[in-house]
Amino acid sequence: MNLIANSNSKPRLWCQFALLVMLTSGCVSSGQTLPQREAVSSGGASEVDQANYRIGPGDSLQIFVWRNPEISTTVPVRPDGKISTPLVEDMVAVGKTPSVLARDMEQVLSRYIKSPSVNVIVSGFQGLPEEQVRVVGHAANPQTVPYREGMTILDIMISVGGLGEFAAGNRAKLVRKAEGGTAEYRLRLDDLINDGDMEQNVAIQPGDVIIIPETFF
Numbered sequence: 001m002n003l004i005a006n007s008n009s010k011p012r013l014w015c016q017f018a019l020l021v022m023l024t025s026g027c028v029s030s031g032q033t034l035p036q037r038e039a040v041s042s043g044g045a046s047e048v049d050q051a052n053y054r055i056g057p058g059d060s061l062q063i064f065v066w067r068n069p070e071i072s073t074t075v076p077v078r079p080d081g082k083i084s085t086p087l088v089e090d091m092v093a094v095g096k097t098p099s100v101l102a103r104d105m106e107q108v109l110s111r112y113i114k115s116p117s118v119n120v121i122v123s124g125f126q127g128l129p130e131e132q133v134r135v136v137g138h139a140a141n142p143q144t145v146p147y148r149e150g151m152t153i154l155d156i157m158i159s160v161g162g163l164g165e166f167a168a169g170n171r172a173k174l175v176r177k178a179e180g181g182t183a184e185y186r187l188r189l190d191d192l193i194n195d196g197d198m199e200q201n202v203a204i205q206p207g208d209v210i211i212i213p214e215t216f217f
């Protein structure tokens with residue numbers, strides 16, 4: 001009798017297990033948590049790629065003109081997206097890579113200098129608005145952070161100084177552009193920062209918005 005009872009119980013156990021798997025899968029696909037493949041266990045953002053970086057408003061540019069230190073300078077990119085340097089006025093910089101801007105400046109300077117050679121270095125990164133990550137709410141220092149390839153939520157939290165005193169880190173959420181609108185995902189920042197749970201260190205995409213609410217008392 002015991003053997004028969006045990007053999008009959010196995011199908012029931014498998015059915016229960018299958019039901020649990022289906023329920024769990026349904027929770028994961030509901031769009032409330034980031035897919036596991038977007039989580040990273042270690043590492044951080046790479047350095048900004050100067051060659052492919054597109055200049056944005058507020059960036060600081062170091063302009064070096066070879067053998068012409070008197071017209072070499074450091075200038076900010078104005079809100080209108082342009083820069084002005086000695087002999088080059090109101091040149092559009094936004095959306096260009098440093099090398100493209102350098103070549104454009106060389107064309108203008110060639111009217112005054114024989115075979116000018118220009119080098120442009122971005123020293124203060126802001127980036128284009130659509131390539132920034134915004135942190136709002138109860139971070140220690142809420143701000144807009146320039147996106148860098150390979151950036152994770154831990155990189156972002158370091159940039160904003162961590163959680164604020166009254167932050168509810170485990171109720172934070174990430175808002176991301178999606179087809180037809182936006183998608184929201186849960187973040188467990190307390191678990192990541194205070195408990196070292198690296199499974200919560202999800203990858204960041206340009207344009208993401210991180211919202212950190214206040215804790216309830």
